[in-house]
Amino acid sequence: MPGKVRPDDLTAHAFDRTGADDDRVRQGPALGEDAAAIDVPAGTLVVSSDPISLAANQAGTLGVAVACNDVAAAGADPAWLTVVCLLPPDAPDAFETVTADLDAAARDHGVAIVGGHSEYVDALDRPILSLTAMGVTERFVPTGGAEPGDRVVIAGPAGLEGTAILAGDFADELAAPTEALDAALTFVDEISVAPAAQILRRDATAMHDPTEGGVAAGLVELAAAAGVGLEIDREAIPIRPETETLCRAADVDPLRIFGSGALLATVPPDAADGRLDELRSAGIESASIGVVTDTGEEIVEIGSERIDEVPEDDLYPLWAGPAERD
Incomplete structure (x- = not known):
């Protein structure tokens, strides 16, 4: 694999x-x-x-x-x-x-x-x-700097890069509306997180760019790097309708496909609302999606799901072909 x-x-x-x-x-x-x-x-x-x-x-x-x-x-x-x-x-x-x-x-x-x-x-x-x-x-921000009590912030929707890949590499295999496929192809132009990072880096204790394995993998990597746990509200994570549509057609999880275009950050609670206001004023989809915990376990809880190791990306079996997927 x-x-x-x-x-x-x-x-x-x-x-x-x-x-x-x-x-x-x-x-x-x-x-x-x-x-x-x-x-x-x-x-x-x-x-x-x-x-x-x-x-x-x-x-x-x-x-x-x-x-x-x-x-x-x-x-x-x-x-x-x-x-x-x-x-x-x-x-x-x-x-x-x-x-x-x-x-x-x-x-x-x-x-x-x-x-x-x-x-x-x-x-x-x-x-x-x-x-x-x-x-x-002048201020390096690591992945492993999260502190218990920090709020977990996401800037940008989940699965943006993966949605563009689905539309670009697998359009002929997906029973998806043409409008959704056409819109998804444009997502490749939105996967820079530099504007969001420039806003968040002033206060962030940690920042991480989820790529392979998507937002779910990025959260696990962030938790493991800092030796902390994360409690995440799945419903708070922004996901575009086109991503939902194409992921449903491909039978993949929007949180487990290539995630460039979203930036994960942990921010002290007294600074989080101000940074979120700045992100939204800049036209960047963003949300507070959870909190850093100090349970002694490097566990990411996304709703009722508990994840303790980096998940594989759901798109890899699609490249492998139908025989290997079966």
């Missing part, structure tokens, strides 16, 4: 294998942390890398947004990108299409593409991108 390396394997084989010790590294590899943080003379350099390996539709647009989101969620303004672009040799137009998407998306996000690598690979049947985003901040 494709997807992220499981947390227990990362703990066993990656987190203690980080090369030379360097006191300038404020945040290195750790469960739930999507970005590294390195102290530099101008402040803290935030660095994050992400692949785009399965979504074929607008891979460059998705890749820039996803990479920049992790930097923004750590409190920095994304400024620079490097891109590794691997291409199938029998798709001669793919490079032109991908680089045009990358350029347009980078301009929209105000980031410069400063380097990378491109090559054709015989084993591929679709482009694979790996992007590294960088930015500088």
Whole structure:
């Protein structure tokens, strides 16, 4: 099954294998942390890398947004990108299409593409991108900073990226209205969380950009990184009608599909209402969806459901095909 390396394997084989010790590294590899943080003379350099390996539709647009989101969620303004672009040799137009998407998306996000690598690979049947985003901040916000009593805030609706993928990659398989599919394709233009992060980072104790596994996985990662529990009101989480429609057609959970476009944050209770007012004034769908608990268990309760490990993304079986889904 494709997807992220499981947390227990990362703990066993990656987190203690980080090369030379360097006191300038404020945040290195750790469960739930999507970005590294390195102290530099101008402040803290935030660095994050992400692949785009399965979504074929607008891979460059998705890749820039996803990479920049992790930097923004750590409190920095994304400024620079490097891109590794691997291409199938029998798709001669793919490079032109991908680089045009990358350029347009980078301009929209105000980031410069400063380097990378491109090559054709015989084993591929679709482009694979790996992007590294960088930015500088004076206040690094980790995933693992949540404190008991903080309110859990979401900025942006759940499943936005996953809805766009359903419409772009699986439209022919879904018995869904054309209007919903057409609207969902435009969601790829809304998955930047940088505007929300600029508002929340002033007070947030933690911020996290849910990607694979959706909002449900993002909440589990946030709780695990901080060693806390979360009590979440599922009904308070914003979900667009098109997401509900396409997820119902695909028989997937809106909280368990790729979640770029939503930003999770924990905010001290005396600051939460003010930040929510700012988000709404900026036209960003947002809500207070729960509270950080100190129960001694890293458990996320979403309504009546209790989750203690990162769920797999519901879209992966769709890529696997009907035989593997059965």
